[in-house]
Amino acid sequence: MTAPLAAARMRPRDVMRVGAVGLRTRPMRAFLSALGIAIGIAAMIGVVGISSSSGAELDRQLSALGTNLLTVSSGQTILGEEAKMPVDAEAMIERIGPVQAVSAIGEIPQAKVYRSEQIAAAQTGGLTTYAVRLDLPEVLGATLRSGTWLNAATQTYPAVVLGATTAERLGVSAAGPDAQVVIGGERFTVVGILEPVALASDLDTGALVGWPIAEDVLDYDGHPTTLYTRADETRMEAVRSVLAGTANPEASNEVDISRPSDALAAKQATEQAFTGLLLGVGAVALIVGGVGVANTMVISVLERRSEIGLRRSLGATRGQIRTQFLAESLLLSAMGGAGGVCIGAVVTTGYAVYKGWPTIIPAEATAGGLAATLLIGAVAGLYPAIRASRLSPTEALATP
Amino acid sequence: MISLTDVSKSYPGGVTALASVSLEIRRGELVAIVGPSGSGKSTMLNTIGTLDRPSGGTVRIDGYDVSKLSDNQLSALRGTRIGFVFQHFHLAAKVSALDNVADGLLYSGLPLSERRRRARAALDRVGLGHRIDHEPHELSGGERQRVAIARAVAGDPPLVLADEPTGALDSVSGAGVMELLHDLHGSGTTIVIITHDREIAGSLPRQVRMRDGRIVADSAALTGVA
Ligand SMILES: Nc1ncnc2c1ncn2[C@@H]1O[C@H](COP(=O)(O)OP(=O)(O)OP(=O)(O)O)[C@@H](O)[C@H]1O
Ligand SMILES: [Mg+2]
Numbered sequence: 001m002t003a004p005l006a007a008a009r010m011r012p013r014d015v016m017r018v019g020a021v022g023l024r025t026r027p028m029r030a031f032l033s034a035l036g037i038a039i040g041i042a043a044m045i046g047v048v049g050i051s052s053s054s055g056a057e058l059d060r061q062l063s064a065l066g067t068n069l070l071t072v073s074s075g076q077t078i079l080g081e082e083a084k085m086p087v088d089a090e091a092m093i094e095r096i097g098p099v100q101a102v103s104a105i106g107e108i109p110q111a112k113v114y115r116s117e118q119i120a121a122a123q124t125g126g127l128t129t130y131a132v133r134l135d136l137p138e139v140l141g142a143t144l145r146s147g148t149w150l151n152a153a154t155q156t157y158p159a160v161v162l163g164a165t166t167a168e169r170l171g172v173s174a175a176g177p178d179a180q181v182v183i184g185g186e187r188f189t190v191v192g193i194l195e196p197v198a199l200a201s202d203l204d205t206g207a208l209v210g211w212p213i214a215e216d217v218l219d220y221d222g223h224p225t226t227l228y229t230r231a232d233e234t235r236m237e238a239v240r241s242v243l244a245g246t247a248n249p250e251a252s253n254e255v256d257i258s259r260p261s262d263a264l265a266a267k268q269a270t271e272q273a274f275t276g277l278l279l280g281v282g283a284v285a286l287i288v289g290g291v292g293v294a295n296t297m298v299i300s301v302l303e304r305r306s307e308i309g310l311r312r313s314l315g316a317t318r319g320q321i322r323t324q325f326l327a328e329s330l331l332l333s334a335m336g337g338a339g340g341v342c343i344g345a346v347v348t349t350g351y352a353v354y355k356g357w358p359t360i361i362p363a364e365a366t367a368g369g370l371a372a373t374l375l376i377g378a379v380a381g382l383y384p385a386i387r388a389s390r391l392s393p394t395e396a397l398a399t400p
Numbered sequence: 401m402i403s404l405t406d407v408s409k410s411y412p413g414g415v416t417a418l419a420s421v422s423l424e425i426r427r428g429e430l431v432a433i434v435g436p437s438g439s440g441k442s443t444m445l446n447t448i449g450t451l452d453r454p455s456g457g458t459v460r461i462d463g464y465d466v467s468k469l470s471d472n473q474l475s476a477l478r479g480t481r482i483g484f485v486f487q488h489f490h491l492a493a494k495v496s497a498l499d500n501v502a503d504g505l506l507y508s509g510l511p512l513s514e515r516r517r518r519a520r521a522a523l524d525r526v527g528l529g530h531r532i533d534h535e536p537h538e539l540s541g542g543e544r545q546r547v548a549i550a551r552a553v554a555g556d557p558p559l560v561l562a563d564e565p566t567g568a569l570d571s572v573s574g575a576g577v578m579e580l581l582h583d584l585h586g587s588g589t590t591i592v593i594i595t596h597d598r599e600i601a602g603s604l605p606r607q608v609r610m611r612d613g614r615i616v617a618d619s620a621a622l623t624g625v626a
Contacts, residue, residue: 005464005473005480008509018506025494310490313451314551315479315507317472393451397486 007317019327022300023335030332033289033296037336037376038343040286041369045344047282048365050351051275057357058268065141065199067261068100070240072227072247075256083254084223089247090133096246098232098239103139104224105203106131106211111184111218113207115170127166129183130206130225131214139228140200147175147192154191155210158183158217161192163204183207184218199260200228286372289336294380297329301388308388309396322389329381330374337373341366401427401559401590402448407457409443409613417443419613420457425592427558430585432601433594435610441594442563444610448592449482449561450474462558479507483552485562489544491536497523497547498532504551515554522550526580542573549580553589560584562593566600578603 010018023030072093074083086092093102111129136142137149150161160183162172172179172190179190188209197203214220227247231239236259244255301308308321316324345361352359402425409418417440425431433441446452447459450466459466462481469477483504491500501519502512510518523532526546536544545565552560562581566574578600585591595601609617 005469005476007472007476007479008507010507010509011511014506014512017512021492306490307492309451310486311507312475313449313478313482313484314504315475317475317507319472320475320507394446397451397490 007315010320015323015327018324019331022328023331029296033292034332034336034339036289036292037286037333037373038340040282040289041337041340041373042343042347043282043285044279044369045341045361045365046347047275047278049344049348049361051271052360052362053348053352053357054271055268056360058264060358061198062261062264068230068233068236069199069260070229070231070243071258071260072229072243073256074225075254083251085248087222089224089227092246093227093229093243096239096242098235099229100232101139101230103133103136103228105136105226106220106223107225108214108218108220114182117182125169126205127169128206129218130208131211131220132208133211139230140197142197143195145193145195149192150210156212158186158188158213159191160188161194161208162190163194163206164196165204166207167193181207183209186217286376290376290380293329293332293377296332297325297381297384301325301384305391305396305399308391309393312393312396318389322385325385325388326378326381330377333373333377337370341369401425401462403460405458407447407454407459409447409455416613421615423608423615425590427590428588430591430605432604432607433592433610434601434607439610440613441610445561445563445592445594449484450478480555481557481559483557483560485549485552485560485565487564487567489548491544491547493537494535496533496535497528500547501551501554504554508555518554522554526550540573541569542576545569545577546580553584559590564594564596566595566597
């Protein structure tokens with residue numbers, strides 16, 4: 001005689017509408033609790049994005065500079081004195097098969113660098129004079145910011161090319177006949193200023209003069225102190241193993257060999273460890289944001305008891321009440337998550353553009369962040385939603 | 401329509417709100433429930449409205465034995481068969497009259513456009529067709545109660561339960577609300593009203609008087625209707 005009763009299912013659109021009721025009636029509170037989530041997500045996206053962008057920049061640099069450079073430096077003797085490589089070390093290395101190019105510099109410790117003659121001799125400023133070969137920029141991939149590199153003529157004159165840091169310290173902004181510095185008591189004209197050299201950062205604090213003029217006026221003994229070698233990428237280990245013996249057959253154990261691209265990669269690895277730490281901080285911020293959402297939801301349920309009672313009287317099932325508050329919590333955190341991804345992307349883009357890096361916002365991080373957000377929304381909303389659904393309708397209606 | 405048999409309700413702490421109440425209300429009746437404060441009127445109405453389960457006895461609404469229904473089925477029963485009118489309206493703030501009424505059909509499975517269409521018709525029926533865009537704070541107390549009645553009847557339930565519907569209104573607005581409920585009764589709806597107003601109670605065809613959780617007088621019993 002009586003037909004079976006069954007509550008109708010709510011349409012997804014209606015679930016969204018009902019879930020948004022709390023956000024519409026208390027927009028400020030919704031905004032603030034979504035903001036908590038947004039900050040956490042933004043922090044994580046920003047950290048991952050900036051570290052990826054910096055990694056991409058390093059990859060770009062490495063592929064531009066090449067990873068086939070080996071640096072050979074004279075090192076120290078067992079007695080702790082500066083070891084000397086033979087004058088013909090370059091020529092000997094050139095004879096190794098897979099070696100494509102060699103260039104050399106020689107440190108001249110006694111030739112101090114000053115802005116002018118008036119500066120006291122004690123103030124060396126950490127700058128070093130090097131005698132350099134003409135093919136150095138090609139081998140190192142170094143470029144000039146101002147002026148020109150040394151040539152066959154200028155290497156015999158008192159002409160100097162300054163490293164990027166050196167130029168800054170000495171207050172030389174551009175190369176030219178007026179720009180002069182004092183090296184080893186002699187006036188040298190600045191003909192060029194280098195950009196920072198990624199694979200040989202020592203040169204940034206250097207003053208680079210031609211090999212012949214160094215021997216003529218700066219008392220240079222002609223022994224190279226560092227050799228830069230480009231070799232066949234596939235045979236780096238073989239070259240490396242014979243390099244020390246070739247550079248200094250008499251004292252091969254005194255020679256230090258390094259691969260500057262390894263140092264850059266190692267630096268990146270350290271940065272990645274730091275990124276992991278920052279990511280952890282971001283995760284903590286996200287969890288704090290989740291607690292904020294849970295708190296908002298608990299308060300929302302407490303405040304809206306009479307609404308819950310009314311909805312029950314209108315035919316809402318327990319499940320539908322639960323769904324309503326779960327939807328509200330998910331909406332809140334999804335809004336926070338979306339906002340956070342936007343903020344994180346803007347911060348990453350801004351920083352990368354400022355640094356001149358390629359901008360990378362990893363899709364996995366974005367997807368992972370949003371997934372984490374929804375998970376947090378679900379967890380934060382579950383308990384308040386269940387409490388709301390368990391309320392007795394009469395008690396809920398009795399609250400004013 | 402409504403059949404209570406030996407229904408009792410006691411709360412933890414030893415309060416007996418209903419003590420073995422039996423009551424029969426037939427389809428199409430208009431009944432007043434009166435009695436002193438604390439006598440169990442609201443408790444009985446909530447039990448009839450299936451918002452509360454009794455501690456003992458049997459409650460049958462529209463042929464369904466309430467104790468045999470799940471939460472889902474009870475909700476469906478409330479959503480399709482029963483309209484509630486409360487003393488304090490329970491309208492949603494910052495929501496238009498139209499959407500407040502349309503929310504009465506939210507759990508019916510109807511699409512929003514149809515819910516709004518029926519809500520508009522219900523508001524016309526209570527004489528508020530010109531107020532559909534007003535929010536509760538822009539309405540008088542009497543108008544708010546009429547919106548609440550429109551919400552209760554938007555789904556054409558055969559039973560309307562009203563707990564002191566005029567309790568928060570002045571006598572003029574109260575009379576308007578009672579007129580509406582009379583009209584509703586005229587169109588065949590079964591209505592149960594709790595009231596403290598002797599005049600209102602006297603104007604209804606049947607009065608049930610309660611005291612200390614029992615029915616102490618029932619005008620239908622005197623005239624032999626039940
Ligand atoms: N949730 C509850 N817990 C404990 N006791 C309750 C609860 N609800 C109602 N009571 C008690 O049950 C009794 C009946 O209450 P009820 O609300 O039905 O009275 P009423 O007749 O509607 O009174 P009024 O006219 O004041 O609304 C009262 O003594 C009340 O204190
Ligand atoms: Mg009462």
